[in-house]
Amino acid sequence: MAEGSDRSPPREALVHASPSLVLLEVDGRTASGFVATARGHLVTSLHAVAGARVIHAVMADGVRAEVVQVAAMDERRDLAVLRLPLPDIAPPLFLPRTPLPGEGDTVYLLRAMAGPAPEVRSQQVRAVQVLGDWLTLLELTRTLPEESSGGPVLDERGDVVGVATAALANGRALGLVIPTRYIAPLLLGHGASPLSTLETPRRRAGRVRQVPQHPLSLLEGASSDALEALATALGQAINAGAPVYNRGDVDGCYRLYMRTAERLIAACVDCPGARLALREGLQRCVSLPDSDERAWALRDTFDGLLDVIGRWLQVRPTRSARTPPPPKRYLN
Known part of the structure; x- marks a missing residue:
């Protein structure tokens, strides 16, 4: 044995x-x-x-x-x-x-x-x-x-x-x-x-992820509290959307991510870089053929923002809370 x-x-x-x-x-x-x-x-x-x-x-x-x-x-x-x-x-x-x-x-x-x-x-x-x-x-x-x-x-x-x-x-x-x-x-x-x-x-x-690698300068001018709130909203969207996708409701997952992106664009007035990244994610969806590709395009957009926010908060001593990590994905 x-x-x-x-x-x-x-x-x-x-x-x-x-x-x-x-x-x-x-x-x-x-x-x-x-x-x-x-x-x-x-x-x-x-x-x-x-x-x-x-x-x-x-x-x-x-x-x-x-x-x-x-x-x-x-x-x-x-x-x-x-x-x-x-x-x-x-x-x-x-x-x-x-x-x-x-x-x-x-x-x-x-x-x-x-x-x-x-x-x-x-x-x-x-x-x-x-x-x-x-x-x-x-x-x-x-x-x-x-x-x-x-x-x-x-x-x-x-x-x-x-x-x-x-x-x-x-x-x-x-x-x-x-x-x-x-x-x-x-x-x-x-x-x-x-x-x-x-x-x-x-x-x-074999899907190739296209998670953007943003520079820290993307978040210049934003406060730690605002970025932590943005990261929390993105994490909550992923936690809600991933089970919907896994149940087979791909279009439902895409629509949830899309509404989240639109809401955050309207709310993040003091973080122009994040708003730009979210707009680019939505714009990328326009040219994609189906809801499956669009859902992953927005997931990549969210993961890219979570990554840069996490790096930004690590080098800022004023951070008041930890950025929630993206949820685990256990299966290939």
Whole structure:
């Protein structure tokens, strides 16, 4: 067992889970997955297969099969369900309704290997993160190798509680667990789409941020109190807009950001540089093709202002409060 404590998951649970694990070969790299139904549904992390042109599934007994169909995707929670070519090629792994582990509890992450025995890593739960009504996840104490993404995670009883996910938040690598309760709805359908369906999330995951890098001179003439109030308003807008976007209401997120920018332009009369930056952000939206691009253009505008305000306040001894940091973004 890698990175383990003196505890180990029940041997019976490992024996039961191992035949259901699948090593995914995705365009020259590997990821983990597991069979979740007798109909051949294969669960993994969406980012691990996004944009894939060729996927081969290697079962624990060495049987190898090409995956050519996608059964379901959940971009918000980084989950993908592929469909194996044969329904009985590997036994399904039972996903019970079980309580999530809590802070300090030990979990066991199974990584599919080229062979019958998986790699098992034990970690503790650092925190249970509630990002809104759309997602609750577990943050682990240590990072995960990318190849572990998509593998099942067991609790101390040996029950499957989630899917391992190697993620980034604010430029920092994280180990996360996406609870199994989000998988069940993806297994209900009988449809199947071609692998080209995975191209859309790849394009979104590869989005290039265009956060402006403003000089400190942008804020000349503004008071610390005014800038702190501006940073608070921007942070509140992001905290409100990000969950709306993640629920799929992209246009609603854009309209919220747009109204925030317009309101702040009218209110920040003593900060002409910030007003100019907000106007430029709105002007950039005019030439963009859809609400998704516009929402990100304004998010970039807000993040650029938060960055320069944070730097400005750090060098001003009169600062009376801390600038609120932008919210974490856990999933790729």
